[in-house]
Amino acid sequence: MAEPILPGPLAVRVRAPAKINLTLRVGRPRPDGFHPLATVYQAVSLYEEVTASPADPGVIEVRVTGEGAEQVPADDHNLAHRAARLLAYQIGEPLGVTLRIEKAVPVAAGLAGGSADAAATLVACSLLWGLGLDHQDLLPLAAELGSDVPFALLGGTAVGSGRGESVAPALARGNYHWVLAFADGGLPTPAVYRRYDELGPTPPDPFEVSAGLMNALRNGDAEQLGRELINDLQAPALDLMPSLRKLVEAAEEYRALGVVVSGSGPTVAFLVASQADAVDLTVALSASGLCRSARYVTGPVTGARVLPT
Structure with a gap:
């Protein structure tokens, strides 16, 4: 890990995207308690923004505004706080930072908003502290922080x-073109995995991403991609939040190309053919009473990137 080089700028603003899982296959728990995954991520145009500014040595302060800010801890339970602390620890210096997080991604929605915050924080603090680290340098730290943090750094489709x-x-x-339907309330990821284990599913065989999905991506074929969307955590998410069933079933009525619960839920992602279809579906879902709100996004987009301050 690099040593501090020169004092950085007075403030650094970084944005990082939400993700959806085009496919998510889940195996039985490993000895360390984690489930092996075979997944395809796509970064979409819904962003978290983190602004890092100097603080006294050893002080890490987090301030959160925006979507669901009242639900987000500001202490070391916050993944961005942990990201800054981990980076300072690796450098071996009592570095300080104030992190201002502007949220747009709902909390506990299966979209990895917290992971986006952590990825943005790693990039922002590296610049603020003059460390000279690029995304590849930061990937090992991102992997320590959480399963989705490395992807939030890289973005695209992976x-x-x-x-x-x-x-x-x-x-x-x-x-x-995607329409994200946001449910009332969230689903904590550990609870969904516990329910997955309780339901006792048979792990997928073969345990890999389907050739059909990869072919669809290589060919840019949205119709085929819609047929290949699958998520092994969808069943436990629907079991824990039965109201999502009507939302998933609405895909046929609204002529979506495909539908899938993103990650551990409860956000439901609808794939549609065009921007016009997405706008129509966003309006229809918003008025349907089936979800709290809906938003049109596109993908893939880039990962954590520095913005002008």
Whole structure:
């Protein structure tokens, strides 16, 4: 890990994207308690923003505004706080930072908003503290912080393995139109995995991403991709939040190309053919009473990136 080089700028602003899982296959728990995953991530145009500014040595302060800010801890239970602390620990210096997080991703929604905050924090603090670290340098720390943090650094479309932290860019073409339907309330990821284990599913065989999905991405074929969407955590998410069933079933009525619960839920992602279809579906879902709100996004987008301050 690099040593501090020069004092950094007075403030650094970084944004990082939410993700959806185009496919998520889940195996039985490993001895360490984590479930092995075979997944394909896609970063979408819904962003968290983190602004890092100097603080006294050893002081890490977190301030949160925006979507669900009242639900987000500001202490070391916050993943961005932990990211800053981990980076300072690796450097071996009592570095300080104030982190201002502007949230747009709902909390506990299966979209990895907290992971996006952590990825943005690693990039922002590296610049603020003059460490000279690039995304590749930060990937090992991102993997320590959580399964989705490395992907939030990289963005795009990528295949994930291990517990999700090992990511490799996927050969993919085209841009995709998604409508995200946000449910009332959240689903904590550990609770969904516990329910998955309680339901006693048979792990997928073979335990890998389907060739059909990868072909769809290589060809930029949205219709085929819609048919290939699958999530092994969808059943436990629907079991824990039965109201999601009507939302998933609405895909046929609204003529979506495909539908899937993202990650551990409860956000439901609808794939549609065009921007016009996405706008129509966003309006329809918002008025349906089936969800709290809906938002049109596109993917893939880049990972954590520095913005002008």
